[in-house]
Amino acid sequence: MEELYPGVSRARLPGGLSVLFEPRPDRPLALGVWLRLGSRDDPAEQAGLAHFLEHMLFKGTARRSALQISQAIDGLGGDINAATSKEYTFFHVEVLPQHLETALDVLADLVRRPLLAPEEIEREKGVVLSEIQAAHDMPQERVFELFMEKLWRDDHPLGRPIAGEEETVRALSQTQLRQRFECLRPEALFLTAAGGVAPAELLRVAGEKLGDLEACPAELHREPPRPNASGLYLEEKETQQVHLCLGLPALARGDERRWALEVLSTVLGGGMSSRLFTRIREQLGLAYAVSSGSSYFQDGGLxxxxxxxxxxxxxQAAEVSREELQRLEREPISPEELRLAKQKMTGNMLLGLESSHARMMRLGGSEIYRQHLPLEQVIARLEAVSSEQVQALARQLLGEQPLTLAAVGPAAGLKTLEGLLDA
Known part of the structure; x- marks a missing residue:
């Protein structure tokens, strides 16, 4: 057993699987089984495979029907769910601590013994196709998909929707699904736990349920991101509003400059006191919803x-957004803005980690990217960011990467955006 930092430890089961845990007495127990497989690992002709597998694992195992999976956790008053991202998939449960064995048995069942029955595959395709169609029908979702497609190029895995496209989902087969599960390598799978858990008991149960996974030589080879050149991408849709995404490639998860980027993003559009919110909504009345954010991947970000x-x-709203980005490049943020941004981020982090689920998620994200930092160090790194570092980063990003603008909405609004990035 190894202590990653005070309160958080990692142990390895005999087969090599890692178990990370953060005991917090008298709290609910949150468990997560994580796979280092996300939508960017799907072959182009199988786009949506990881997301579809996430759905299918709840449709029955060798030991439980879909209903029995739900009843096993619902009957304890707990919650069970899953999610797929660009770079990982995870399955999680939250229960009272005394139900550790049942909860872990269900999670292990999902990832080790999925039936992947042909009739269930065809039935679930209808569900996922409806999900894809719903995203296309929602302009807030569609504009983000369009932005990602164009920023990373639609032929790059990071540019594809996590759920895939209708034609690729329709074509998924049982054989393709099974191939993904032929060999679950211990290094591609790990367990996280937070809350009311005794380490010895956790490791005993985990050893029973997941300890016999065997090593496998299969490896994933991820294609490095290839950002597009600057571009304006417009998609007509009969909506009341125009929905805009304006941005650029940024930093990978492991880049130490990301602490400065977090401050930059918070000052720019992180909440009701941010520059974008104050100017675009409060002063000019140009929009109700406006925000900014950063995303990080293994080898890139935005x-x-x-x-x-x-x-x-x-x-005008797009022009003001671009002006505020350029303002960060031209002039350093004030000491008071810097102080308030750091205070906001620290408060958000501390409040956000009150639940066992949030702690379990933090452990999982840290292990995915192999970057474990105690909360005190995260706060210290944010506190160390200077206004000069924020300005220097803004200059680097805006100087190296041209802006990409994606917009979805009625033709009249889209027409006004033509030539914007050339101005």
Whole structure:
């Protein structure tokens, strides 16, 4: 057993699987089984495979029907769910601590013994196709998909929707699904636990349920990101508003400059006191929803502004957003803005980690990217960011990467955006 930092430890089961845990007495127990497989690992002709597998694992195992999976956790008053991202998939349960064995038995059942029955595959395709169609029908979802497609190129895995496309999902076969599960390598699978858990008991149960996984030589080879050149991408849709995403490629998860990027994004559009919110919504009345954020991947990332506005205000709102980005490049943020941004981020982190589920998620994300930092060090790194570092980063990002703008909405609003990035 190894202590990663005070309160958080890692142990390895005999077969090599890692178990990470953060005991917190008198708290609910949150468990997660994580796979280092996400949508970017899907072959182009099987786009949506990881997401579809996430769905299928709940459709029955060799020991439980779909209903029995739900009843096993519902009957304990607990919750069970799953999610797929670009770079990982995870299955999680939250229960009272005394139900550790049942909860872990269900999770192990899902990832080790899925039936993947042909009739269930065809039935679930209808569910996932409806999910894809719903995303296309929601302009807030569609504009983000369009932005990702164009920022990373739609032929790169990071540019594809996590759920895939209708034609690739329709074509998925039982054989393709089974191939993904032929060999679950211990290094590609791990367990996280937080809350009311005794380490010895956790490791005993985990050893029973997951300890006999065998090593496998199969490896994943991820294609490095290839950002597109600057571009304006417009998609007409009959909506009341124009939905905009303006952004650019940014930093990978392991880049130490990401602490400065977090401060930059918070100052720019992180909440109701941010520059974008204050200027675009409060002062100019150009939009109700406006925000910015950063996303990080193993080997790349992005900085993004989102807003929804009336068609007649779309160009001005986009221009003001670009001006605020350029302002960060031109002048350092004030000491007071810097202090408030750090205070906000620290408060958000501490409040966000009150639940066992959030702690379990933090453990999982840290293990995926192999970057374990105690909360005190995260706060210290944020506190160490200077306004000069934020300005230098803004200059680097805006100087190296041109902006990409994606917009979805009525033709009248889209037409006003033409030539915007050339101005």
């Amino acid at each position: 900085l993004l502004i989102y807003l929804g506005t009336e068609p007649g205000k779309a160009r």
